Amino acid sequence: MQDLARGYEGKSCIVFGANSVVGVGISKFLSQGGVNLGLIDLDSYRQDALAGDVGSPGSTVVYKTVSSGREDSFQEAVDGVVSDLGSVDYLILAFYLEEERKKVDPDGLSVDIWDELFKEWVLNYFLAMKAVVPHMIRKAAGRVVFVNTTTGYTGEGEGEGELTEGGSVYECACSSAITGIMTSIARDIIPKGISVNGVSLGPNYEDDMERTIWAVELWLSGMCEYACAQILRLY
């Protein structure tokens, strides 16, 4: 197993949700470790923040955008990154829709909002996997980390009252659905040499990015080969 503190140099990683707080934090950490990055986020989401000042000497960084729910868009972005970087070793899925969630009216349940969140959150996780995993299967190696929330376990809203009560229905359902996608896909692709693990973030995750990075580092190490489809819940 690689030393947890080293061993990333020259690896290539695609980060979906690169503009999220978590996406930026993880990208910076990996870039400092010499990982080449393909940073991808929705074309509708915080483009001004696209991975901000991510990028360290010795780390190549390329940027792409995708259209939410569009399979061809995801495929094109991923193929472009793989072409630019030469391969993909790691995939971080960090669609974490801080800004989107703030738009949700906690007092009003709406099928339209559900449709939008479901597409932007759950379907995009699936599409990202669909676009990246075949590249990993071809070389029988790869490590995937799902970044999700603990709401699917707790049934509670997250983040200091941004979502409460009714509003949490969307997030809790999406969160659990993502866990289901993860474990189901894991069963199919772990025997093909690709590890799949998760990190579930609780409230106030922004105050302790070290913890999130610790968990991601764990799942990018050899530990992922034994702790199959395990999810670290960071309440």
Add this chain to the structure above:
Amino acid sequence: MDLKGKVSLVTGGAGGIGVKVCEKLAALGSFVYVCDIKEATELVDRINAKYPEPRAGSARCDISSKEDVEAMYRRISEQRGGVDILINNAAVYGPLKAHHFPEISYGDFIKTIQVDLSGAVYCTLLAIPYMKQKGWGRIIFTAAPMSSSGIPSPYLAGKAGFIGLTKYLSQRFSQDGIWTFALALRHVDTPLIRKVIASRGRDVEEGLEAMHKKSLTGKMIAPEEIADIYAHFILTSSPGLSGTVILTEGGITYLR
């Protein structure tokens, strides 16, 4: 960050996982007490030969005996002040014969769980006052999944009991700087697993191969890898990780 100035105690320190954990902690600068049922002179000498100053000492102890554990802590207290890092790793895998219910005897049950669970509780309770006083401590448990078919009930009860201990101690003491962590392990490549296979009258290599097939990845975790993960936890500065338990079993129980 390194572990210079920290004192570690590794129970079962002379066994498969324990040896690698002792070596790792010493390499990070800690002084390591190798706690085992027999004096671990050879390992202690081997570790000390690597460094200009002593980084290991033997702490012979039968951890199933409260009196023995108390005496060990008195010696450590006199020599080095106390224990900063406790690795509750010791276990007896038992009983090797007549290990199925209801053939397993009450005597065998007690004998095993006294080492596997009570021994760790003794070591932990005696470590905590010093850790509280210093406002810093790390307690790690080499645990096992709560659902593991074919494993003798006293061993599993003891090792799975560590999961609750890890969670409780974290809730109770993390505010004092004492953080806990556990790996719930199965499928580790140690001499013990070979001994267990042989005790069941099976060819060891065939038995290992059968175990590989049960794992989704077809691999056994190596003791060195466990030592790396323990160090990864000990060196973190995020209190939010205290109480973490990771199921590390190749998908055998979780995904099947």
